[in-house]
Amino acid sequence: xxxxxxxxxxxxxxxxxxxxxxxxxxxxxxPKTLPPKWFYDARGSELFDEITALPEYYPTxxxxxxxxxxxxxxxxxxxxxxxxxxxxxSSDKTRHLLDELTGLELYVPVDVSESALRGAAxxxxxxxxxxxxxxxxxxxxxxxxxxxxxxxxxxxxxxGTIGNLLPPERAVFLASVRxxxxxGDALLLGTDLVKDESVLxxxxxxxxGVTAAxxxxxxxxxNRELGADFDPADFGHVARWDREEEWIEMRLRAxxxxxxxxxxxxxxxxxxxxxxxxxxxxxxxxxxxxxxxLGCAGMELRHWWTDGEGRFALSLATA
Ligand code: AVJ
Numbered sequence: 001x002x003x004x005x006x007x008x009x010x011x012x013x014x015x016x017x018x019x020x021x022x023x024x025x026x027x028x029x030x031p032k033t034l035p036p037k038w039f040y041d042a043r044g045s046e047l048f049d050e051i052t053a054l055p056e057y058y059p060t061x062x063x064x065x066x067x068x069x070x071x072x073x074x075x076x077x078x079x080x081x082x083x084x085x086x087x088x089x090s091s092d093k094t095r096h097l098l099d100e101l102t103g104l105e106l107y108v109p110v111d112v113s114e115s116a117l118r119g120a121a122x123x124x125x126x127x128x129x130x131x132x133x134x135x136x137x138x139x140x141x142x143x144x145x146x147x148x149x150x151x152x153x154x155x156x157x158x159x160g161t162i163g164n165l166l167p168p169e170r171a172v173f174l175a176s177v178r179x180x181x182x183x184g185d186a187l188l189l190g191t192d193l194v195k196d197e198s199v200l201x202x203x204x205x206x207x208x209g210v211t212a213a214x215x216x217x218x219x220x221x222x223n224r225e226l227g228a229d230f231d232p233a234d235f236g237h238v239a240r241w242d243r244e245e246e247w248i249e250m251r252l253r254a255x256x257x258x259x260x261x262x263x264x265x266x267x268x269x270x271x272x273x274x275x276x277x278x279x280x281x282x283x284x285x286x287x288x289x290x291x292x293x294l295g296c297a298g299m300e301l302r303h304w305w306t307d308g309e310g311r312f313a314l315s316l317a318t319a
Pocket of ligand 1: 051059159160161163164203204211280281282
C-alpha cells in the first residue's frame with residue numbers, strides 16, 4: 001500500500017462558485033467586504049511566505065519558538081498516533097512536532113491547495129519512512145469528513161488563522177472541531193495575543209510594503225478569475241487596530257471615486273473616494289477568551305504555552 005493517499009472532498013468548481021458568491025455578496029452591500037481566503041493563489045501564498053520573514057511580522061517566529069521548545073511536552077501530553085493538521089500549507093512548522101511524536105502512524109494534512117499538500121507530503125515521507133500520509137483536499141471551515149484514523153488524535157490548527165474567523169464563525173468552527181474529538185484526543189490551537197497597538201499595526205503594515213501587496217493581491221485574483229478590471233494602484237492599504245473587538249482589520253481604500261466592471265458576475269461596482277473594503281479580520285486573544293470559547297464548544301483548556309516575550313500562544317485542549 002502506498003504511504004500516500006489524497007482524498008478530494010472539495011467538489012470540482014466549488015472554489016469558483018464560492019469566489020463568485022463571496023464577491024457578489026461582499027461588493028454589493030455596504031460596508032464592502034471580501035473574505036481573506038481569496039488572498040492565497042500562488043502569488044498570494046508566495047507573498048504570505050515573504051510576510052512570515054519580515055522583521056515586523058512576529059507571529060510565525062513566535063509560534064515556531066513555542067513549537068521548538070514545547071514539542072516534547074505537547075507530544076507527551078497527546079501521545080498521538082494520528083496528527084490532523086487543518087490548513088497545513090507547507091507543513092513547515094509542523095516538522096518540530098512530528099519529530100517528537102514518536103508513536104505517530106498517520107499524518108492527515110487538510111488544505112485547499114493540492115500543490116501544497118503534495119509538496120509537503122513528499123518532503124515528509126522522504127524523511128519519515130513508516131509514516132503514512134492521508135492528505136485531504138478540503139476547506140476546513142466546511143464540515144469535515146475525516147477518514148477513520150487510529151487514536152489518540154491530535155488536531156492542530158496553527159498560525160493564528162482562527163483569528164480570521166469572526167466570533168460566530170469561530171463558535172461554529174470550534175464546535176465542528178469538538179465533533180472530531182473522541183475521548184483522549186486533543187486540539188492544539190495557535191492564537192496571536194493582544195499586545196501594544198503599535199507592534200500589532202506594524203506587523204500588518206510593514207515598511208517594505210509586502211503586506212500591502214498581499215492585501216491588493218485579492219484584486220488580481222478577482223481580475224483573473226472573474227474578468228474584473230480592478231487597478232490595484234487605485235487602492236491604498238490600511239491596517240487598523242479595533243480596540244473594542246481586539247482585532248486587526250485590513251482594508252483596501254479607494255484613492256478616488258471609481259467604477260469597476262466584473263463581467264463574470266454581470267456586475268458594475270461603484271466606489272466613493274475614500275471608500276474602504278474590509279479584506280481581513282485578524283483577531284488577537286487573551287487566555288480568558290480562548291478558555292471561554294473552547295469551553296462553549298465543549299472543550300477544556302489543559303495547557304497554555306507562550307513564547308518568551310508573551311506574544312503568541314499555543315493551547316492544548318481536550319474534549
Ligand atoms: C495566516 C491568518 C495567520 O492574520 O496574521 C498576515 C494572515 N494577513 N498578514 C494573519 C496575514 C496579513 C495571517 N494568518
